[in-house]
Amino acid sequence: MGIRPVRITVVGAGRCDKATASIAERVGAEIARRGGVLICGGLGGVMEASARGAMAQGGLTVGILPGTSASDSNPGIIIPIPTGMGEARNVVNVRAGDAVIGVGGGDGTASEIALALKMGIPVVAISPPYSTEDVVLAESPEEAVARAFELLGAPTR
Amino acid sequence: MGIRPVRITVVGAGRCDKATASIAERVGAEIARRGGVLICGGLGGVMEASARGAMAQGGLTVGILPGTSASDSNPGIIIPIPTGMGEARNVVNVRAGDAVIGVGGGDGTASEIALALKMGIPVVAISPPYSTEDVVLAESPEEAVARAFELLGAPTR
Amino acid sequence: MGIRPVRITVVGAGRCDKATASIAERVGAEIARRGGVLICGGLGGVMEASARGAMAQGGLTVGILPGTSASDSNPGIIIPIPTGMGEARNVVNVRAGDAVIGVGGGDGTASEIALALKMGIPVVAISPPYSTEDVVLAESPEEAVARAFELLGAPTR
Amino acid sequence: MGIRPVRITVVGAGRCDKATASIAERVGAEIARRGGVLICGGLGGVMEASARGAMAQGGLTVGILPGTSASDSNPGIIIPIPTGMGEARNVVNVRAGDAVIGVGGGDGTASEIALALKMGIPVVAISPPYSTEDVVLAESPEEAVARAFELLGAPTR
Numbered sequence: 001m002g003i004r005p006v007r008i009t010v011v012g013a014g015r016c017d018k019a020t021a022s023i024a025e026r027v028g029a030e031i032a033r034r035g036g037v038l039i040c041g042g043l044g045g046v047m048e049a050s051a052r053g054a055m056a057q058g059g060l061t062v063g064i065l066p067g068t069s070a071s072d073s074n075p076g077i078i079i080p081i082p083t084g085m086g087e088a089r090n091v092v093n094v095r096a097g098d099a100v101i102g103v104g105g106g107d108g109t110a111s112e113i114a115l116a117l118k119m120g121i122p123v124v125a126i127s128p129p130y131s132t133e134d135v136v137l138a139e140s141p142e143e144a145v146a147r148a149f150e151l152l153g154a155p156t157r
Numbered sequence: 158m159g160i161r162p163v164r165i166t167v168v169g170a171g172r173c174d175k176a177t178a179s180i181a182e183r184v185g186a187e188i189a190r191r192g193g194v195l196i197c198g199g200l201g202g203v204m205e206a207s208a209r210g211a212m213a214q215g216g217l218t219v220g221i222l223p224g225t226s227a228s229d230s231n232p233g234i235i236i237p238i239p240t241g242m243g244e245a246r247n248v249v250n251v252r253a254g255d256a257v258i259g260v261g262g263g264d265g266t267a268s269e270i271a272l273a274l275k276m277g278i279p280v281v282a283i284s285p286p287y288s289t290e291d292v293v294l295a296e297s298p299e300e301a302v303a304r305a306f307e308l309l310g311a312p313t314r
Numbered sequence: 315m316g317i318r319p320v321r322i323t324v325v326g327a328g329r330c331d332k333a334t335a336s337i338a339e340r341v342g343a344e345i346a347r348r349g350g351v352l353i354c355g356g357l358g359g360v361m362e363a364s365a366r367g368a369m370a371q372g373g374l375t376v377g378i379l380p381g382t383s384a385s386d387s388n389p390g391i392i393i394p395i396p397t398g399m400g401e402a403r404n405v406v407n408v409r410a411g412d413a414v415i416g417v418g419g420g421d422g423t424a425s426e427i428a429l430a431l432k433m434g435i436p437v438v439a440i441s442p443p444y445s446t447e448d449v450v451l452a453e454s455p456e457e458a459v460a461r462a463f464e465l466l467g468a469p470t471r
Numbered sequence: 472m473g474i475r476p477v478r479i480t481v482v483g484a485g486r487c488d489k490a491t492a493s494i495a496e497r498v499g500a501e502i503a504r505r506g507g508v509l510i511c512g513g514l515g516g517v518m519e520a521s522a523r524g525a526m527a528q529g530g531l532t533v534g535i536l537p538g539t540s541a542s543d544s545n546p547g548i549i550i551p552i553p554t555g556m557g558e559a560r561n562v563v564n565v566r567a568g569d570a571v572i573g574v575g576g577g578d579g580t581a582s583e584i585a586l587a588l589k590m591g592i593p594v595v596a597i598s599p600p601y602s603t604e605d606v607v608l609a610e611s612p613e614e615a616v617a618r619a620f621e622l623l624g625a626p627t628r
Contacts, residue, residue, distance in 0.1 A: 086398035
């Protein structure tokens, strides 16, 4: 992985229940604890919870936003990247990660997981809306992040 | 629909077996017979077969290409739109249609169907790799096109 | 050029005076008279005038729109391509043409002309806001279109 | 500016002479010294020199890459964002900055400066290939960065 930190893109719904948010927050926290950079779509729900979790652990967070304004970012985003490209920002969001972790989600998340698979980017997911034999399923946030780092050849700990 | 022709985006795998190609060709032909414009990703497999079917009926065909060269288009494309945007062209491809018809497919098609649903664009599909209650399933090419036109409020015939 | 029609992208400001609109309309008309497809950004000003000119001559017109709705198109657009990508649609707009013709314009047009040059796409322009030795300057609409077709190796008439 | 660091996008040619590289390196260094995040296209020339300068000062650097591989990044990029979108990545690159600083450059840089102006993003430039009254011209790297921060309302020092 060289000197660059591992980048993990977390995808999930822009609105979610508390249980899902809690999972996403733990995913973000674990990414940061392992020294990874969290990338997400920068908005609410799973994106916000995962960024909050990473930031609380001192991690770096990047939000690839659909709109034109950095101020659309959730409070956990340190580096907002407003694209003004709408849904097309999902392609950048997915491509930006060394791996993708999905947390629940609906059509948007299904689209991103399928896109990652099409691009050959490793996908780990908890309760995914779309899955194939190439998706690594995880039961817990910590397991999901551990599996993602393993897939990237990063040392386990 | 005004004076503008209905635009139907056909999505499916870039490589496919003969049976799937035959279905795609009939989808394209039926779109053209009904006066619709066929939009697709411009490459092989389902994209090529559907464009061939439409062209053979005198229909207009548009190919939204991932690469930078119009010459990447399959022979059925009359108006190539090279984007140079790679997979991000899928977003344009899906958005360009008044409706999306899926013919078989794998991860790429799943991504496009899910994206269309996220965007609120009507989806009709034959053997889709991803589906929800919002996807209208069809058994035959002609039924798929008929359902797509019905969803758009175009007169049946 | 094979059996596919020549595609010419016309770029210029979204709002313009009558004199500029008249020039743009004649550019569009001449493209259509020569059998070319007119591509533009689909909105007002030079885009609208050029599309109107082409449509009046029975030409085909494609609008690469920044927004998500085909109904944003000007009345001269037959095939709207809503991208939802905002300014990034300019890249598709420019890339879609075999050549680009600029009619007046400001920063947006300068950006598109410079982008076309960067991509190696031939540029002909009337009163361009940005120019280099690679831009072919034209005095009249008809000359601009003639030069564009010449650059593409299409037979003059 | 809140708690988020200021983001400055540096644009310029992918190949440049030593004098221009030296200027770009000093621009990057000054951005980092002021606590800003440097964003650039991630490749060579001005992009590489500015990232090297920022990294040497302990600054954070983001590279918005045209290709699909993070390994295309120059050595000064800490957070690569491979987009796979080709030239369309320029739109993201420009939009990502609170301000844009241009260092020399040709058609590509002209396109990005014009695009930033179209978007209403402040532009400071040294020897720009395209300029209007809205471009703030600077003589030295340190002045360019100072002016950019002033335009953003950040405290001078």
